[in-house]
Every structure is written in C-alpha cells, then in structure tokens.
C-alpha cells in the first residue's frame with residue numbers, strides 16, 4: 219500500500235467529491251447559463267456551492283469567483299490591483315510580496331508590472347529564521363506600497379503567517395492586500411471579510427477536490443479587471459463555461475468541511491504530526507526541522523538530516539512506498555536549494571537537503587501508524603547500509619569495488635570482507651566525512667589511499683582521510699603507494715602500478731588483478747570514456763602521452779575495463795578497444811599512424827581551441843553515441859516478458875541502492891528468472907562479472923523510475939553487450955493493484 223505524504227502538492231479526490239463530479243457530468247450536466255430546466259439545475263448547484271464557500275471562508279459580502287485554480291486567481295488579483303494602480307493619480311512606487319511566496323506570486327507581479335507598463339519597484343518582504351514576515355520591515359515600506367502579497371501558510375514549510383500582525387502593519391497603507399489561501403483552506407479559519415484582505419485565491423486540488431477548479435475571493439469594493447473576457451459568465455468577471463464537475467466536487471468537499479466528521483480537527487492533526495515527527499527523529503538521529511513546528515500547519519513537516527542528501531532520502535522513502543517530496547514539488551526535479559529555506563537564512567546544506575512531508579486533514583490513526591512504521595524501517599535500512607552518520611550500523615561486511623561520484627569526478631573503494639580492509643583510489647575532499655563514517659561503521663582498516671595523479675582541481679584528501687579515521691598511512695610516496703612494495707594485496711586481489719605520464723608528469727595507472735587475471739585498471743585522467751585527459755596543465759607531460767598509451771595497451775590489452783577519474787556522462791567504464799572506436803586520435807597512436815610529437819601537437823591544437831567540457835565531449839573525436847540505438851534499450855514490461863520467452867537465460871538486475879532494495883518493494887520474480895542486485899555504485903564490479911555471460915544473453919535492468927537502469931543498460935551497450943535493456947519507467951509505472959510484485963512475476 220502506498221502511503222501518500224505529499225498533500226501540499228496535491229491530494230486525492232474524496233469519494234463523495236468524485237461522486238458529485240460524476241453526477242455533474244452524467245446527470246446534472248447542464249450549462250448554468252442555459253435558461254431551460256437542465257441549465258437551471260446546474261445554476262442552482264453552482265449557487266449552492268458558492269454559498270457554502272462563502273460560509274466556510276467567512277467571505278461576507280465579498281465576491282467568490284470559480285476559476286481554474288490558484289495560479290489563475292493570483293493572476294486575476296494582481297492584474298486587478300495593478301490595473302487600478304495604473305489609473306491612480308497618486309501612484310505608490312512599491313509592489314511587495316513575501317520572500318517565501320509560491321513562485322506564482324512574484325512571477326505574476328513581475329509579468330503584469332511589465333505588461334501594464336507600470337515598472338514599479340518589486341521587493342520581497344524578508345522573513346525571519348522562523349519563516350514569518352519581518353513586520354517592522356513591512357511597516358516601514360507599507361506607506362509606499364500599491365500591492366502587498368502574503369500567503370496564509372507556506373507550502374514548503376507549513377509556516378503560518380501572522381495575518382493579524384500583517385494587517386496591523388498595513389494600517390493606513392494605500393496598498394491592496396492579497397493573501398494566498400491555498401494551503402490554509404480547510405486547515406485555518408481565514409475570516410476573509412473580518413480581516414482587510416482584498417483578494418484571496420484557492421485551489422481545490424489541495425483539499426480533496428480535482429485539479430482545475432479554484433476560487434478567488436474579491437473584497438466588496440476592491441478593484442477588479444477580468445483576466446478572461448468572453449461570454450460573460452460569473453457576472454462577466456470570468457468568462458468561459460464553468461467547470462461544473464469541478465464545482466460540484468468542490469461543493470462536496472466544502473459540505474464535508476461544514477458538516478464535520480470527515481476532516482480531523484487541528485488538535486487531532488497535531489497529535490498525528492507529533493507522532494510522525496517523533497518517528498522521524500528516532501529513525502534519523504540528528505534530524506533538524508527546518509521551521510518551528512509550533513508555528514506551522516499541523517499537517518506539514520520540513521526537515522533535513524546532516525550528511526544525507528534529499529535525493530537519497532527521497533529514493534529511500536519511495537522504496538518504502540512513502541511518497542514525500544524534496545523542497546517544493548515544482549523544484550523537486552531540479553534538485554536546487556529551496557529558495558524558501560534560503561530566505562529563512564538556513565545554512566546551504568540544509569536548504570539543499572530538505573524533505574517535506576505533508577498530509578491532508580483526512581487521515582486516521584492507522585494511516586499515521588503505518589507511516590511511522592515505514593519511517594522507522596527506512597532509518598533501519600540506512601543504518602544497515604552504514605549511511606546513517608549518527609549511529610553505528612549493523613551492516614553486512616562490504617566486499618568488492620564501489621564507485622562514489624562528486625560532480626563528475628570518481629572515487630573508488632575496494633573492500634575485502636575477509637580481512638576487513640579497504641583501499642581507496644582518488645579520494646575526493648567532499649567524501650572524506652562519508653568515507654570515514656563508512657569505514658568506522660564497517661569496522662574496516664585502510665590498506666592504502668592512492669591518487670592516480672596530482673589533481674589539477676583539488677589537493678589530495680588522502681591525508682585528511684587518514685586523519686579522520688585516526689590511522690597512519692605508513693611510508694608511502696606522494697601518490698600514496700607504499701615505498702617498499704611492488705604490489706598491494708587485498709584479500710584475493712592485488713594492485714600493481716604503471717607509470718602513464720601525459721595528463722600529468724606523475725600520472726599512474728593501478729592495475730587490479732584477481733584469480734581470473736587482470737580485471738580492471740584505474741586510469742585516472744589518462745583515458746576518460748569518450749576522451750583523453752588534457753595535457754595542457756602546468757604539470758602535464760604532453761610528449762610522454764603517446765608512449766604512455768602504448769605502454770598501457772601493452773600492459774592491459776584492449777579489453778581490460780578502464781575505470782576513469784572522471785565520468786561526465788555515466789559510462790562507468792571503458793576499454794581501449796571501445797575508445798579506439800570513439801577517439802580517432804587514440805586510434806592513431808595505437809596503430810602507429812602518429813608519433814609522440816604529432817600526437818602532442820594535435821592534442822595541443824584541440825586543447826587551445828576548446829573549452830574543457832567541449833573538449834571532453836568532442837575534441838578528441840569522440841563519436842557521438844548512436845543516441846537512438848541507446849534510447850532503444852528501454853523496453854516495456856510486455857517486451858521483457860517476450861524477451862524472457864525467447865531467452866530463458868535472461869538476467870534481471872535491480873540497480874537500486876541496497877538501502878532501497880532492502881525495503882521490500884522489490885518485485886517478486888518468478889522462480890525461472892535469474893536475478894541479481896547491483897546498485898549503480900557497484901556497477902564497475904558487476905561489469906567485469908557480466909563479461910563472462912554469452913553476448914546474446916539479455917540483461918534487463920530496473921530501478922525506481924527507469925533513469926538509473928537506463929544508465930546501466932547504456933553502459934553495458936557501450937561495452938558491446940547488445941542485449942542490455944532497461945525497464946521503461948521503472949517500478950513506478952508498473953501496474954499496481956495486483957502489485958508491482960505480480961507485474962514482474964514472470
């Protein structure tokens with residue numbers, strides 16, 4: 219069962235609202251402007267809903283318009299207030315909006331300010347660290363303001379505005395006042411008429427009505443300019459045939475609000491929220507709430523956990539079928555810091571790592587119990603993965619190769635469960651705390667911390683890492699290699715090294731062998747998938763580059779998996795054979811068509827002309843991937859089933875992270891299917907294993923949304939495994955009901 223905790227983004231439609239909408243579509247389907255009986259019935263319905271809304275909102279003599287939602291209501295209100303300002307004789311010079319307002323508000327103000335040619339100064343009203351408006355600032359600016367917009371409650375944090383304080387700060391101001399009531403509907407008494415609010419927009423879908431229906435309150439006597447002109451509906455204030463099914467559904471929600479019994483009261487909601495808050499705190503010790511709960515809607519919690527990104531938390535919650543959001547829904551896909559939290563002055567990590575959990579007032583104890591239980595399971599799963607920075611875990615000992623990424627740079631961790639030791643290649647400063655936490659949690663000692671070269675963009679963080687785990691590196695050279703050793707052993711695997719100067723004087727490849735032979739080479743920036751590392755740094759050795767490539771081929775051949783220091787487009791690994799296909803310059807060196815000096819000159823010419831990123835993707839002649847061939851690696855569930863029928867040796871791979879896999883959402887697969895769990899971070903290890911599969915054996919990857927599995931399938935295809943596929947849309951799009959479980963039970 220899905221636990222939906224994203225009610226501030228939208229809510230499901232109440233059963234009685236669904237029924238009312240259906241009836242308005244099927245039976246009472248009239249146009250309220252028609253004068254025959256069918257039309258009159260529709261008008262009566264609409265009038266009834268408007269009267270209800272008037273009572274629920276305390277709208278008094280004000281006008282209530284039905285429109286498509288809050289964004290339209292906001293436009294209409296802003297257009298109305300600004301059109302009136304254009305006509306005013308003494309024109310105030312400021313337009314003010316709360317710094318944490320929904321984007322619809324500042325964008326509408328800027329849009330109409332420019333379009334109407336007013337060009338007034340638009341200013342954000344600052345908020346304090348509690349998210350509430352700075353009333354002294356507002357009082358100081360109010361006399362010069364023509365419009366002031368302040369939301370009743372914030373969609374991200376739930377912070378409730380001090381509307382009475384704002385009203386007092388606006389006393390004597392000529393400004394019109396818009397209050398965005400979207401998140402307050404059904405949760406706070408707004409008393410629109412009692413307060414001096416001029417405009418208040420609402421959206422039905424935030425309170426169990428469908429999307430596409432909203433309300434705008436306009437105070438009696440407040441200026442008004444229609445946004446839509448036409449057939450004269452809504453007294454010519456909003457033309458266009460009314461959305462009758464939406465109005466009927468909204469009416470059913472308002473009726474439920476008035477009658478009581480369906481929606482929880484504030485005290486009950488607070489008990490529910492406190493229980494969720496306690497579950498979060500016990501699951502994620504160290505968690506911080508981003509706004510004081512006592513100032514917030516009793517249905518919203520916004521928090522951050524030190525050391526855990528919001529992406530990680532969202533994936534984790536989603537795997538437990540808990541739907542929450544990162545920051546606000548609109549910005550969730552961009553993974554940008556929350557401007558709301560920034561306005562509150564929270565530290566950068568907190569603004570970028572925020573998660574919002576919100577529920578609607580139609581919840582019951584069982585729902586909250588289940589949500590709390592799943593939150594605790596999420597915390598448990600993190601501890602088992604050594605990802606909870608605050609508590610030691612009970613993780614199974616890690617083994618094998620794991621890749622960490624920071625902004626395109628790669629760091630590799632090689633772990634050996636037998637000896638409980640690990641070594642690192644190319645540690646990254648941003649990972650020091652996380653790696654140290656991981657080592658402590660696993661109880662592993664560090665065998666070595668190696669750099670493939672002295673990095674141009676950062677100093678090695680090897681020393682910091684040794685210090686963070688209170689271990690000594692021993693007698694090692696500048697790149698971390700033990701001075702007296704020609705090989706470095708870890709369990710049944712060992713590393714040798716090979717000087718490959720070019721990118722830098724000290725560039726070194728580390729060759730990783732196991733009982734099967736040479737499997738991987740950590741090549742740093744010497745060969746990057748799709749490009750060769752630059753050779754125009756101060757510490758480069760351009761003339762040595764070509765010789766290094768030849769030496770590398772002599773040592774590793776054309777098929778060894780090369781693990782790069784950077785991977786800008788999720789290729790994970792490459793081989794010299796693949797790179798020769800992609801990079802003419804590399805092929806020229808290896809076939810002897812070009813000598814060391816010619817190679818250095820050709821490379822220098824490219825590097826002079828091109829910016830780094832362009833260089834990485836284009837300059838070395840990297841062949842642009844056959845995009846459509848790679849895109850075609852995504853297939854539907856039905857296609858997976860057809861593939862399985864033809865290839866019983868199909869391997870189905872779950873590429874989600876272990877902390878997600880552990881949460882049980884993994885599909886129950888039929889006994890006939892071979893299955894494997896390989897998180898993307900473990901792909902470099904698995905790629906070597908999969909090379910022993912027959913090239914015709916299909917590998918089908920899946921994940922939550924289809925993104926990570928598509929990356930894995932593309933990486934495999936680039937390495938020549940033509941039968942690599944990913945499940946389009948991931949688990950998220952599998953049919954529910956019978957459950958994701960049944961859907962993949964093939």
Ligand code: PLP
Pocket residue numbers: 226227287288289290320322369371372373398400401421423
């Ligand atoms: N205002 C607030 C506070 C909101 O939360 C939203 C929706 O997220 C809106 C305005 C815009 O509402 P709609 O997208 O329904 O027009």
